[in-house]
Amino acid sequence: MKFTIDARSGKARAGRIETAHGTFETPAFMPCGTKAAVKGLEPRDLRDAGIEILLCNTYHLALRPGEALVAEMGGLQKFMGWNGPILTDSGGYQVFSLAPLRKITDEGVTFQSHLDGATVKFTPERVVEIQEMLGSDILMPLDEPIPFPPDPKVARLALDRTHAWWKRSRAGRGALFGIVQGSIVPELRKESAEAIAAADPPGFALGGFSMGEPAAQMDEMVAYTASLLPDARPRYLMGVGMPRDIIAAVKAGVDMFDCILPTRMGRTAMAFTDEGLLRLRNAKFARDERPIDPSCPCACCRNHTRAYLRHCFSVDEMLGPRLVSLHNVQYYGRLMKELRTAILEDSLGKVTTWPKVP
């Protein structure tokens, strides 16, 4: 993996990352193809939206269809028909969200499959092995996010474990990022950044954000954490977020993002626009002949009115979720392109002129 910085604007960077499955420009947004499919969207739809890299989930794919099958089919990219780079998360977050079903020890995490109750064990070594079998371009180590608000004792234990696991995490072919944890505690973030950087990974993930902390606190701690990381490595803010969060983080020097919001909100009739979120189930759209956004080049905005989209949701037509997801992913794709252009032109300040951006 090779990261090149093309331009800077303040702390923000515009760059490109080369992987075995192609190059993507940064700042980059990765839609979530959790189970090897971005919900309702084809690879060509994602390309049309300017998307260049996807995120998939190790936990879900290890359960179904299993990493061995994916490896046999030539890797995740070929399996899902995505001709481009893929990042996989370690499955740690999913395992921790199964709280009553899992047990964490220094060795790793033992849990019951949410599908059939079978006992599964994830260790730092095992999650890297799974991701290598999946053929990921960028891999994530096993980590233990700290719940918000952080309890000092819990935070201490979790951070120590994350760092101990990190020492056991080594990848072969793929680029294994390190994950910096530490919740909203500056001292812990600093300690974590140093512990992770000791192994000089090819990139750094900022983990443990969007856990319920207020937006301003998140912005501040993301900026602080980014400032602790080596300039020459890409920075990836995991699971974030709303457009405003992404804009703030790009300004702080973050390069990569993933979030389920564009597709999850698309499935519930919520459309992103620079004028705010449109709740398309609202009766006021019943006769609205405008597209979601007249300036948007997506197939939904080129061909469909708000009135029609509202109708699709009213009568439970699956075309509604697809079309609004299509638009939302395009919205995120355009946002990243605008941010990148602003960095190349060193005019990133202008991007604050979106007062209603969601």
Place this chain on the structure above:
Amino acid sequence: MKFTIDARSGKARAGRIETAHGTFETPAFMPCGTKAAVKGLEPRDLRDAGIEILLCNTYHLALRPGEALVAEMGGLQKFMGWNGPILTDSGGYQVFSLAPLRKITDEGVTFQSHLDGATVKFTPERVVEIQEMLGSDILMPLDEPIPFPPDPKVARLALDRTHAWWKRSRAGRGALFGIVQGSIVPELRKESAEAIAAADPPGFALGGFSMGEPAAQMDEMVAYTASLLPDARPRYLMGVGMPRDIIAAVKAGVDMFDCILPTRMGRTAMAFTDEGLLRLRNAKFARDERPIDPSCPCACCRNHTRAYLRHCFSVDEMLGPRLVSLHNVQYYGRLMKELRTAILEDSLGKVTTWPKVP
């Protein structure tokens, strides 16, 4: 509406029908956009599959969003973003399938809405009025299908009512087809064809098929009914069917078809091929790296393997239903194109060389 016959092969015809919203070639297959959306597919997907005309449903659209709203939005074509002709069925079939909730009199049909129980009345005059407000290019009159197997008394009453209703059915701008009923009773079919033809409608629908009768009996009665109809008018076999049914009917001189099967079966992982139906949930496809059909130009077959499609259905990804629907509609589109080419080349006999066609 103008129907032109370009070529013949035996009793089969290749033609074209001009409407206010464009021309479509025959034999034509109309996917069902029951509630103003073909499930999971965009208008551009349908165009890519060679589809030129859609069917929508009067009953469903009269309930939601209501014909007044559709009229205000500029008609069904503009409302759903479909730049082409639309045929609407009268809603008679849906009303009759609500048996316990409806009452049929000579005046019309009174029923309880399946949504909120509200009493709704459909008369022959009213269903035409709704369809004109929807802006349909081809309209269907109210009729009363005869259940299979036919009871002589029930059949007599239903047929008399269908013919009495037909006399009250008159359209303005759109092309109102007549519907020939009569179940599997040749005398009733003959009587019905004469009663309907008396008003010289611009086209004829063959109703009351695919009601549970054996395929051979349907083929025979479709052929007999088609032979009773004026040569210069298009013939539309309502709600039929499987590819083999369509091939048989085209050979008997039928020009138009609609059926929910390509999308309904697509949603349940059943894919059409000339080698038979593929049940993609089957474990034997787990490692099958072939597309559904290597000769198919659809986006699903160009980019996705059977193994991936099976995975999508296994993990309930909505991309699975979309992709297989896309393929199935393409299959039907290609079938109609092949039949048309065979008629133009007067080689329709060759089409019987598909021993495994579903």
